[in-house]
Amino acid sequence: MSVHIYSRSEELSRAAAREFAARAKEAIEERGRFAVVLAGGSTPEAMYGILARDYMDRIDWSRIYVFFGDERSVPPHHEDSNLKMASEVLLDHVPVGNVHRMRGELPPDQAAEAYEEELRMFFRTEDIPRFDLILLGLGADGHTASLFPETPALEVHDRWVVANPVPRLDTTRITLTIPVINAARAVIFLVEGEDKAEAVREVLEGDADPRAYPAKLIQPPGGPEWMLDQSAASLLSEL
Ligand code: 6PG
Numbered sequence: 001m002s003v004h005i006y007s008r009s010e011e012l013s014r015a016a017a018r019e020f021a022a023r024a025k026e027a028i029e030e031r032g033r034f035a036v037v038l039a040g041g042s043t044p045e046a047m048y049g050i051l052a053r054d055y056m057d058r059i060d061w062s063r064i065y066v067f068f069g070d071e072r073s074v075p076p077h078h079e080d081s082n083l084k085m086a087s088e089v090l091l092d093h094v095p096v097g098n099v100h101r102m103r104g105e106l107p108p109d110q111a112a113e114a115y116e117e118e119l120r121m122f123f124r125t126e127d128i129p130r131f132d133l134i135l136l137g138l139g140a141d142g143h144t145a146s147l148f149p150e151t152p153a154l155e156v157h158d159r160w161v162v163a164n165p166v167p168r169l170d171t172t173r174i175t176l177t178i179p180v181i182n183a184a185r186a187v188i189f190l191v192e193g194e195d196k197a198e199a200v201r202e203v204l205e206g207d208a209d210p211r212a213y214p215a216k217l218i219q220p221p222g223g224p225e226w227m228l229d230q231s232a233a234s235l236l237s238e239l
Contacts, residue, residue, distance in 0.1 A: 002223070003204065003225075003233075003236075004227050004228065005228050005229070005230060005233045006227065006228070006230070008230075009046065009192045010046070011229075012192065012227050012228070015227060016044075016047040016135075016188065017047050017054065017055060019227075020051060020059075020133070020135075023132060023133050024060075024064060024132075027132040027133075028060055028063045033065055034064050034132050034133070035067065035122070035132050036065070036131065036134075036135070037067045037069045037134040037184070038066060038068055038069065038086050039135040039137045039190065040070055040072075040085065040145075041082075041139075042085075043137045043190050043193075044135060045089050048086060049090070051090055051094070055094075059094075062095065064096050064098065065098040066091065066099045067100045067131065068082055068083065068086075068100070068101060068102050069135070069175065070102070070145040070173055070174060070175040071083065071101070071104040071173070071174045071175075072104055072171070072173060073111075073173065073174070075105040081104060082102075083101045083102070083104070100115075100119075102161075102174045104174065108163030108172040108174055111174045112159075112161045112162050115161040116159065116161040119180075128160070128179055128180060129180060129183065130184060131180075131185065132185050132186065133184065133185065133186045133187075134176075134181055134188070134220075135188055135190060136181070136187060136215075136218065137189070137190060137191065138189055138199055138203070138215050139199065141168075142202060142213030142214060142215050145175045146164050146173030146174065146175035147175055147178065147214040148169075148214065149211065149213065149214060151165065151166055152164060153177060154214055154217065156178070157178070160179075161176055161180075162174075162175060182217075182218065182219055182220045187220045188225045188227060189226045189228075191227070191228050192228070192229045193229070193231050194231040194232070196231075196232045197231060197232055197234045199213065200226075201235040201236055204236060205236065
């Protein structure tokens, strides 16, 4: 894995936007399209805003195919919707026509099945789909996407998308599974803030059970990339 540490979150967001654009260019040149998975939560918002503001004319948005790593069980206009967040800061502001949203308004099992079918249609394969880039965040409890500690989705190896009950949040989330994330050509974690420092230390350097820190289970070929701000990296021993 590679770890990049930035002194300020603004720098991290700028670097992440550059990385997005560079990988998009490469994928479009090599494969004619860029299939990218957006992360939810609050951390990627600034990066998405920079993409909308500074990369409008520097990315061929007509070749960008947007997917989501997870979604909350809410309708698309709900304040907790990852689609709503991404649309307000990015997707409504760039000429991207290919947005594949998770249907959070449906019963979670139905939404997961529908999204898996959508991935089969898009990738036209029965083999595990290979996204060009998957963006992920990290929760203070070590969760990523909606792969929470000690939840059933951690054991799923024969599905691409599942409904994952999360008792701690008293809800069921829709999430890509670990095999799909680990099949990606690139996976980048974007992590900011002191409240994440312990989880970062544990995931990168600790020996706790991965079921307790699911981000540890994210091991794509060549390992994931970590983009951290100074605060999130503050407990790493090898700084
Ligand atoms: C979600 C995300 C989740 C998120 C982490 C970090 O839907 O909430 O996919 O995995 O990335 O919870 O969230 P913050 O960036 O808001 O700290």
